Amino acid sequence: MKLAGLKSIENAHEDSVWAATWVPATEDRPALLLTGSLDETVKLWRPDELDLVRTNTGHSLGVAALAAHPSGIIAASSSIDSFVRVFDVDTNATIAVLEAPPSEVWGMQFEPKGTILAVAGGSSASVKLWDTASWRLISTLSIPRPDAPKPSDKTSSKKFVLSVAWSPNGKRLACGSMDGTICVFDVDRSKLLHQLEGHNMPVRSLVFSPVDPRVLFSGSDDGHVNMHDAEGKTLLGSMSGHTSWVLSVDASPDGGAIATGSSDRTVRLWDLKMRAAIQTMSNHNDQVWSVAFRPPGGTGVRAGRLASVSDDKSVSLYDYS
């Protein structure tokens, strides 16, 4: 397995690009790439030439996260001002604007069947679940706090939820915090199942293996990518090699590899059998905030694609095979 550079758009945005996600293909069009930026815009790109389809405006204070509904029809974007905007991908019509003060908005992901949008709630130490039919808040999954926080105890403020990930079957939700904690919830019962150990620094990205629903990958500021048994609570392995923060982790659709984006300006491809990095792409000049494999599906689509976006304002596309 390897990556090959296909296309790079320099100055894709006017400032740092922080988020990227693929909008799945529909009957009418192929999968599209969605990017969000500090310049407060969301842009839509058509692969493989990365032609700009549209620029959406309206957010303030920088677009921090993006999520695409599995149907490919709608998507959600959020910004540092803590609004979530749900919109129609093809028409850009606003469907809903979500907020749940004082909760902030960080990582987002649609449940695999598309019925729920999970939103990491930052300092609220919780994950907000929104119903995608009525766009009402249906549940709040809270991370337990220490029983008696002391005034001098700074750890209490570090239960700050940054990232979320759904298991392939939608039964488990994992979230990562600033202090390195990873919590796994039983969504149906709104119950905390485990806390996974291994990190002591922010967990900025989580992803479940598409082929083994027990395996969860986490990327952290400690420079490591950890493999966890989300059911058994054990640390299966740890992979190091990035020289700075791991900002984003995504699993390839075939389950054989994961890709990571890092503050060290590189994108790495990791072979999960060897548990080692087999390739490093160094075409970015600044932090790589997001990497995303294109989801399977779409007419005539066979080759894999990986996208990466960077603080250097660029968007890159690679062939994954």
Next chain:
Amino acid sequence: MASVYIPVQNSEEEVRVVLDQLPRDASDILDILKAEQAPLDLWLIIAREYFKQGKIEQFRQILEEGSSSDIDEYYADVKYERIAILNALGAYYSYLGKTETKNREKEEQFISATRYYNKASRIDMHEPSTWVGKGQLLLAKGEIDNALQAFKIVLDTAPDNVPALLGQASVEFNRGRFSESLQLYKRALQVFPGCPAAVRLGIGLCRYKLGQLDKARQAFDRVLQLDPDNVEALVALGIMDLQANDSIGMRKGMDRMQQAFEIYPYCASALNYLANHFFFTGQHFLVEQLTETALAVTTHGPTKSHSFYNLARSYHSKGDFEKAGMYYMAAIKETNNNPHEFVFPYFGLGQVQLKLGELKGSVFNFEKVLEVYPDNCETLKALGHLYTQLGQNEKALEYMRKATKLDPRDAQAFVGLGELLISSDTGAALDAFKMARTLMKKGGQEVPIEVLNDIGALHFEREEFESALENFKEALGDGIWISFLDEKENLEQTGVSVLGYKDTGIFHRLIESGHSVDVPWNKVTTLFNLARLLEQIHKTEAATFMYRLILFKYPGYIDAYLRLAASAKAQNNLPLAIELVNEALKVDDKNPNALSLLGELELKNDDWVKAKETFRAANDATDGKDSYAILSLGNWNYFAAMRNEKRNPKLEATHLEKAKELYTKVLTQHNSNMYAANGSGIVLAEKGQFDIAKDVFTQVQEAASGSVFLQMPDVWVNLAHVYFAQGNFALTVKMYQNCLRKFFYNTDSQILLYLARTHYEAEQWQECKKTLLRAIHLTPSNYTFRFDLGAVMQKSSSSTLQKKKRTADEVRSTVAEAENAVRVFTQLSAASDLHVHGFDSKKIQTHVQYCSHLLEAAKVHREAAEQEELQNRQRLEVARQAALAEEARRKAEEQRKYQLEKRKQEEELRRLKQEEEKFQRIKEQWKSSTPGSNKRKDRVEDDDGESKPSERRRKKGGKRRKKDKSSRARHYEDDEEEAATMDDHNEVEDEDANTNYNREDEMTTQEAEEPVDDDAHDLLAAAGLEDPDVDDDEVPTSGVRRRRALSSSDEEGELMEESHPNSSPQKEKEESNGEAGDPNMEEEEEEEEAN
């Protein structure tokens, strides 16, 4: 069996004495000799026999008795035998003196010998044997010249006296005149072919000294044929065998030495060589015995020096350096401190002093060796090493470089050179070590692990990680680390993390599955270095495994604990890091590195009091010599000064002074310590001495570049702080940004905060805002950034509102900004755990209210700005209308000017016509008054007549042109004709002019008025306002201004046109006349009267 027969006095009988059965008590034989008055030669024979049997006392007893006064009486007439006995005694005592080592006893022996020889001389002063004896005595005493004289006395009278010849030969030999000596020995042999073997020994020695080795060997062999027990010959041949320098020669040489020793155990040379032999076989007891004997039997300085040298070497190799040193010094003294005589003791002494730490003495002695052997590599290397320890690195380098040049194949010299260069020139050091490695491999030697380790370490320091890895792997060879390092074997990876450092299960499982987890002691250091390298290139799992492996085999390896602790710290697992450091402190509770790391961790855990105690313990553990511990205390004091939020001036000053004191202490001990310099710069900056601080930081920054171990982002940040304090915001921004990118991959949100502050002070609101947004994105849980974001948006809004002129877009942005600020502060207000960040809810509420108020004001301003924008649009329309009016006025003005021009031209033509008519009338009058004039006058008239027609033609042409023009032109012609009939009516012209002017004025007024009306109308329509009075006021003003302008313009135009006709004198004249009026008419009247 040899026997002597003593005749019995007064009888024919003899007493038979068997020589090998001499009685033990010499008195018995003496009684017989005396009783029978035996011949004295028999006394000599018996005495000699005793001597041969080693019974010296008996020998001496007989001879002493044989030379007593009684014998002198009884044997008064027996001269020769008595002299012989005396000479024998003299020779005996000469020998004793020669071998005696104590000066006093030696002198006494020589005195005894002299006494016996003198007694013999008194018997017969011409006896040659006595002189020969004296010569021998003088030789033994070292009085070479006197000896020569003694032998000469004999040879002068008896040239073929063999003993004297031999004595002379010995004298020449001692003088170093080997050729002359050889001749004398040969002559002795010729005279007496049956000479004892000693003569051939002399020949051999001379040959040897003359370099004729083969002949020397033949001579010595001949000696041994004649006398198999000749010790000198054996020793000589032994030396020659040893000098052959091959194993056979060595064996033969030592065999001969052994023979010599067995024959005669008191030969100093043989003893020395045997001692040397046993030194190499490690039989030190024998070395001591043999050497001490040699010292006892010889007075020859060089030989004694050799003996002392052997003793010294023996003690040296046994590790008794002090005794060895003593004997080396004794060896040196025996050669009168002349290294050229015997240089080896200097080398040995140098080595011993090096061991004992007496470096200067060692240097002195090795320098002596270089005096004799300037190119000796061993000595050069030793001196290089010594000068290194003495801190004279330049000299050390000089010697080591010379060693490598002299012997480019000496790998050890390159190793030494490399070690010297490590601290000063890593590139050159690396080259030297690589050369050593190459030489060793070429020579088939195994490269020591130390060399490979050093090469790897140097590559590591130079950030050449791949090369470092290769060398460490080569140094280590095969082992469990290779499997783990190459990731070829699918080793069990569960639990391979810092967390499980106490779990040895992984190693036991590896053992059970057939892997070896052994780590030879000499590989631990390199394995540690390999782990450290893996840590550096972020292969953390492999590094952790190896540290744990080291601890599994060597539980006391403190550095492995500390690296694991550093790894845990880097992953922000402080409790684990502290636990690991404490494990290290269990091994050595005073380990300064462990204590320093513990202090650092305690600081990070915000445990200040404990940290201070820990740093002090680290300082105490090194008796105040460890820079790191002192620096840490300095930093602690600095933080203490800055940390107090109430900023107690006295306490702050105290801590700063303490910090400065500590930094200065480190700099005194190590003047190139960059961390101490950085600390000093900080203190200077805190005291406001920014220029000096800037210089300090700049120098530290330059010095810190180029090494992986000297990463100092602090100094970059400090430089930026200084630029900020000095108001140089552009440089400040650049410095912060460079630091972020170079050291932190732009991830350090604290530096981003500094950067934002700089933008804020420079009033670059948008840059400040974006920087804060980046900081929030990096560290979203830090609410300080959000608060600051709200503050900057508030500031940006209010600064825009304070501007005197604002565009609607600017105000719209301001409104959005204020709305965002309200939202940010509102969210902060509602967030929990505010006390953790030190926020005051009331303060935030104040901000919310202020921003809301700001927002309302902004909205009002937005409406105002929008109205202003509308008004501006209206003003633009008014300006357009005014421009149109101006255009119309300009056209009217052009029309008026055109008309004035035409009027002026017509008037000019009219005047010309009048003048011409007058002239014609005058001429006609003159012709009628003078009928029948002369021809000349007629010609003049004709000429005049000719000129007139051309004038007329011109006039007519002019008229035609005018007729072609508009009808107004014709009108003017009519006026002209009328004027022609009224010569005296100038007033009429004036009236015409006035009329024209009035008409023009009227036209101008009308034209001016029309645009005014239009403008008024347009304004009313455009404004759509309901206040007509304002418009009425404005319009008349415009009209008034325009009229005035028109008036001025008219007057100017008029004046200009009046000046136009001044184009010809004639016209001027006419005009002048016209203006004068009456005077012209008077003149005309006068002319008429004259006519």
